Amino acid sequence: MKINGQFTQLSRITVKLASQSHRSRGYREMERFADELDLAQYQTDLMTMSAITAIRRQFEADAGRKDCRDCGAPIPQARLQHVPRAHRCTLCQERHERRSSPH
Numbered sequence: 001m002k003i004n005g006q007f008t009q010l011s012r013i014t015v016k017l018a019s020q021s022h023r024s025r026g027y028r029e030m031e032r033f034a035d036e037l038d039l040a041q042y043q044t045d046l047m048t049m050s051a052i053t054a055i056r057r058q059f060e061a062d063a064g065r066k067d068c069r070d071c072g073a074p075i076p077q078a079r080l081q082h083v084p085r086a087h088r089c090t091l092c093q094e095r096h097e098r099r100s101s102p103h
């Protein structure tokens with residue numbers, strides 16, 4: 001992974017830094033690398049946050065979802081708005097009513 005490569009680079013720079021004085025080339029390199037690490041951390045945070053947002057959206061979508069009692073397919077939102085207590089999709093409801101009616 002990119003991060004692992006950066007840590008390898010970090011330890012290499014740290015070793016170099018130990019043999020050099022303050023404000024040396026190694027020190028500036030270290031500062032620049034610290035900035036790169038901050039950016040990598042920021043990008044990782046962003047990816048984590050968007051993954052969490054996607055999971056939360058899916059969770060909310062699932063929470064408002066109701067599956068048909070007979071076929072298990074999700075009952076369309078339009079039907080649920082029209083018939084909030086619907087337990088079946090339109091097709092299964094019609095089939096159910098045909099079965100229950102004496103005709």
Ligand SMILES: [Zn+2]
Nearest residue numbers: 068071089092
């Ligand atoms: Zn159904």
